[in-house]
Structure formats: C-alpha cells, structure tokens
Amino acid sequence: MDVRCKYEKLTKLLIKNNLSITTMESCTSGLIASLLTDTEGASQILKGACITYSNEAKVMAGVPKDIIETYGVYSKETACAMAKKCREAFNADIGIGITGSFGNVDPANKDSVPGQIHYSIAFDGEAIVKSAFLPAQPSRFDYKMYAAGLVVDDIFDFLKLKGINK
Secondary structure (H helix, E strand, O other), X not given: OOHHHHHHHHHHHHHXXXXXXXXXXXOOOOHHHHHHOOOOOHHHOEEEEEEOOOHHHHXXXXXXXXXXXXXXXXXXXXXXXXXXXXXXXXXXXXXXXXXXXXXXXXXXXXXXXXXXXXXXXXXXOEEEEEEEEOOOOOOHHHHHHHHHHHHHHHXXXXXXXXXXXX
C-alpha cells in the first residue's frame, strides 16, 4: 500500500475512533499533517500542526532549549519532546514529533547525520521513539515521503497495541 493510501486509512481510523492528532515536524516540513488532511473529514481529527524547521522554532513551540543543547536537535530526546509538546499545546490525543537530516550535513548543528531521522509518537501518557537511517533518495520530497511512510506504519503498530485497529 502506498504512503498516501496509508494516511487515508489512518485518517479514517482516527475519525471512526474519535481520536485527534497533531504534529510538530522539522525534516518533513508539514508533509505528515498534509497527508492526514488529504482525506475528507480530517478537520475532525487534526487539531493543528507546527513546522519547526529551525532550532529557534522548536524552542518557541515548547521544546526545552536544554534538551536541544544537551542531546542535539537531531536526537530521540528532541523528537520525543516535540511529540509531547505539540500534543499538549493542541490538546490532542496523539502527538507526532519528527526531526532529522536528509541528504547533507547541517553546518549549524554538529549532530547532523545525513539520512538519519528520529521520530516519536505520544499517546495516552506514553511515547515511543524511533530512529532510522533512510536509503538515498532522488529528491528531498522522496526523503520526506519515505520518512512519512515509516511514521505512519509505526502509528498503526502503536494504535494496534492499544487495541485501536478497526
């Protein structure tokens, strides 16, 4: 199943189960939120979204500056803080945070590892955090779609563990 179809299925699942979602996205630049809203009725479930491409934007959105300074902007800890903070800010059931570096080294951040992403799913008082190395992609959009595909698969797995799969 392609990524767009997976997000359509996810949006419908969230609508059916009356669950809301929000995102704080860095490397995907809002693509996850966009994919969620490609399905009719998404306004019922998407509470809002933040694109926090810069470190300053992450801090302004609630990610503690000391987490970024201690662990780096491209870290599991930052991704987890992003998921928790957006969930809290928008009073949503599910928060998604994603950060990472695609094709090039980020000269502004020493922890940049091209192709490595970190993302987190916060739900019901807990959060899972994942990391992945993405294979080389032909474009930045393809990197974003690949990352969005990993995230949606893990959202489904997480919801299934919570008994939400119908």
